[in-house]
Amino acid sequence: MTTIADRARELTVSRAPFVHATVVRAQDPTSARPGDDAVILPDGTIEGFVGGVCAESSVRAAALDTLRDGITLLLRVLPDGTATFPDTPGALVVVNPCHSGGAIEIFLRPVLPVPVLGVAGSTPISAAVATLAAFLDFEVSTSGGYAGATAVVVAGLGKGEQDAVRAALDAGVGFVALVASRTRGAALLDELALTDAERARVHTPAGLEIGARSPQEIALSIMAEVVRALRVDGLASSPGAPAARPQQAIDPVCGMTVLVGPDTPHARVDGQDQWFCCAGCLARYTAA
Known part of the structure; x- marks a missing residue:
């Protein structure tokens, strides 16, 4: 059992x-x-x-x-x-x-599921991002498969960036951080011919502006932006369509708020649907 x-x-x-x-x-x-x-x-x-x-x-x-x-x-x-x-x-x-x-x-x-961070690229910045993300209790993936990833950091610095961005977007990743200058990042995204919705999911230059210089500092700025997206902006830690919140109704007998589901006691009276917290309230309502 x-x-x-x-x-x-x-x-x-x-x-x-x-x-x-x-x-x-x-x-x-x-x-x-x-x-x-x-x-x-x-x-x-x-x-x-x-x-x-x-x-x-x-x-x-x-x-x-x-x-x-x-x-x-x-x-x-x-x-x-x-x-x-x-x-x-x-x-x-x-x-x-x-x-x-x-x-x-x-x-x-x-x-809640531990967030998964995909890291693309083999550079000092990508290595620093992976190290810091693991410290922050992210599950880090460097395999190149982005299905199920919360966010992806592309830090190839010119190597395979377009393919990585495209793969992350196709996998439904909601936050893609591209390590590039503002000019080069914009040019790369233009070449990909992204839709407006796709472009909104790509963040470049990656990271918050903190004057970062070293790979470790750049990793800090990138992970700060990812954490802000999770904690403040509502980025889902587990991608995919969330389950719809059940419909709510007020029990006409006791006044309780109930969540409507397949097993919720229900009656249709005079063309109106009514839901109840329990069978007792349903019986009292139908007996009135």
Whole structure:
């Protein structure tokens, strides 16, 4: 039987983003117990157990938020009418109107793929970039295959640059750094006859302007630009089309925000679709 730990390792190896959720405190009569855990996928699927269906709705919504910013979160789910916990940095308190059990605390840890940096060229600058990128916990690839790369640094200094840029763009890489002067870089891109969208993905001269001179300093400026693209500009660490965030709806009975999926309780009444946090709310709505 596959455990949650096994599933987490499998997702990590396949470079799939997910959230590992662990119950750290639970108050009777909630069905969850400390140590219960689950993984939440980008489409909202929950594998494992961190509480009943009402608690799962809150966990799912909060987990998908952590996937966007990569920041861990302590989620406190309280039944309606319970006094709130004191405000704590890094904690989110939600009052779940249909969560009739005791309070529960769940630690949400987003696990995002390690970014992959492709390095093209055999020069002192490319060697310095590879060394610094590894220090920054990037997975460095010098094989020339760019599928799955987060970014590619082309530092051939005149050797094979056009082929490397073209290959990176064709592989869907979102950030291509070309080490060249402004004039030579513009001329090289003109020869490639890139579309406007492709040209926007190529950054040349590569790196932030810090007055860099040595290969190590140039590598620092290049990696600073790559990190800024990841942390500030929203460059995806794992290329590819992100899973669409599930549609949200308001439960007309309890007022909870629910994420709409194949298993979400649903009813169509008077031509209107309604979604519910649990079967109990659905039954109360249809019985009214």
